[in-house]
Amino acid sequence: MKTKAVRLYGTNNLKLEEFELPEIKEDEILAHVISNSICMSTYKAVVQGAKHKRVPKNIATHPTIMGHEFAGIIVKVGDKWKNAFQEGQKFAIQPALNYKGSPYAPGYSYEFFGGNATYMIIPNEVMELGYLLDYQGEAFYEASLAEPMSCVIGGFHANYHTVTGKYIHNMGIVEGGKMALLAGVGPMGLGAIDYALHCDRRPSLLVVTDIDEERIKRAQSLFTVEEAAKCGVKLIYVNTKNVKNVTAYLNELSGGTGYDDVFVYAPVRSVIEGADKILGRDGCLNFFAGPTDTQFSAEVNFYNIHYTPTHIMGSTGGNDDDMRESLEMSAEGLINPAVMITHIGGMDSVIDTVKNLPSIPGGKKLIYTNINMELTAISDFSEKGKGDPVFAQLAKIIDKHNGLWSAEAEKYLLNHITH
Numbered sequence: 001m002k003t004k005a006v007r008l009y010g011t012n013n014l015k016l017e018e019f020e021l022p023e024i025k026e027d028e029i030l031a032h033v034i035s036n037s038i039c040m041s042t043y044k045a046v047v048q049g050a051k052h053k054r055v056p057k058n059i060a061t062h063p064t065i066m067g068h069e070f071a072g073i074i075v076k077v078g079d080k081w082k083n084a085f086q087e088g089q090k091f092a093i094q095p096a097l098n099y100k101g102s103p104y105a106p107g108y109s110y111e112f113f114g115g116n117a118t119y120m121i122i123p124n125e126v127m128e129l130g131y132l133l134d135y136q137g138e139a140f141y142e143a144s145l146a147e148p149m150s151c152v153i154g155g156f157h158a159n160y161h162t163v164t165g166k167y168i169h170n171m172g173i174v175e176g177g178k179m180a181l182l183a184g185v186g187p188m189g190l191g192a193i194d195y196a197l198h199c200d201r202r203p204s205l206l207v208v209t210d211i212d213e214e215r216i217k218r219a220q221s222l223f224t225v226e227e228a229a230k231c232g233v234k235l236i237y238v239n240t241k242n243v244k245n246v247t248a249y250l251n252e253l254s255g256g257t258g259y260d261d262v263f264v265y266a267p268v269r270s271v272i273e274g275a276d277k278i279l280g281r282d283g284c285l286n287f288f289a290g291p292t293d294t295q296f297s298a299e300v301n302f303y304n305i306h307y308t309p310t311h312i313m314g315s316t317g318g319n320d321d322d323m324r325e326s327l328e329m330s331a332e333g334l335i336n337p338a339v340m341i342t343h344i345g346g347m348d349s350v351i352d353t354v355k356n357l358p359s360i361p362g363g364k365k366l367i368y369t370n371i372n373m374e375l376t377a378i379s380d381f382s383e384k385g386k387g388d389p390v391f392a393q394l395a396k397i398i399d400k401h402n403g404l405w406s407a408e409a410e411k412y413l414l415n416h417i418t419h
Helices: 040-051 124-129 140-144 146-158 187-198 213-222 225-230 246-253 269-277 302-307 320-331 347-355 378-384 389-400 407-416
Strands: 002-010 013-020 029-038 070-077 090-093 119-122 132-134 160-163 166-171 178-182 205-210 234-239 259-264 279-287 311-314 341-346 364-368
Touching (some): 002 040, 029 347, 040 347, 090 140, 132 320, 160 279, 205 213, 341 347, 341 378, 347 364, 378 389
Parallel strands (some): 178 205, 279 311
Antiparallel strands (some): 070 090, 090 132
16 A cells, blocks of 8 residues: 655654555554644654664665654554454554553554554554554544544653652652642643643642743633642743743742642743742652753752752653543543644645744644645634635634634544645
């Protein structure tokens, strides 16, 4: 079967190509990809090429398909898995395989397995691990975004707190505690706000900071203080650009005791050092945002680590349980991953989007791999609709859903954009 895919041949060397897939083996599955959201991790793999730990050394002759936040439909099942999966079944994938200690993962390492493709082959190890996940929801984008949401969820689960006098770590955020999300209104931060308000273990205080007023206003419109109060959470947004002494102000908001859980969503030294200064007793700082600089560092207070005691950790990715939680919460309407999405595009926009990702404003860029469409900000649909009836109708649908992407918008797009 022919597929069209974006493949990596070397540093900054991406190509959109059509080629023949081999016949699947008895332990493989052929799948039709519908959606893939673009991750900053893909950009990092492209700029590093074979130097990236997940990218094979032989990509010049065996290029790998990019993209790991994907969802689609199973087309053909090898004999080994016929009792577990069916043709026509919707799926999502947990891409953090770590199979037998290997760093290889879809979207980085496989010649025929990745999200920026029309068709792909799912290898045996994915099913062996239980990482090919059944998806019962309506919209494919929710299944695509289950991966980044699982990273957020995994971060909440990875935080830990101690029991005085005992060698015990209590995993997860403090229920009813004080939480701060720093640089917290980007796409992952919005997912974190959503999860913090609607998960089964919520903080009593949630302080969200950033320096971009427009992004803060968008977050305020998506997650209002009133809605948070109904969830039992006091939500406070702070533009730290306008605050002279950020540490003092944030500590004042905490009641002077500091925060139990602090998440850092930008790899900025000053933000990390500020996070360290607002930790309360037994507070846990989660450095969530991965830097590209291998020498990136920041100063922390080791006096507090020893005597308070505070904890500093990092988390990246989620596991299959986090993915399942994301899929289930999305299907039940408890969280809405669409808050992350700001741009929509087709397969022909993938290369430019990946290469220029750091300079494209907004949140998640969602790709529908079976259509051609210039990457377009959802906020620009109305203007573009003045000369295009499809975008005019999409703009109306977006307005119906509080300015967000939706299952209705996805269905309309896939039925009306030329394939």
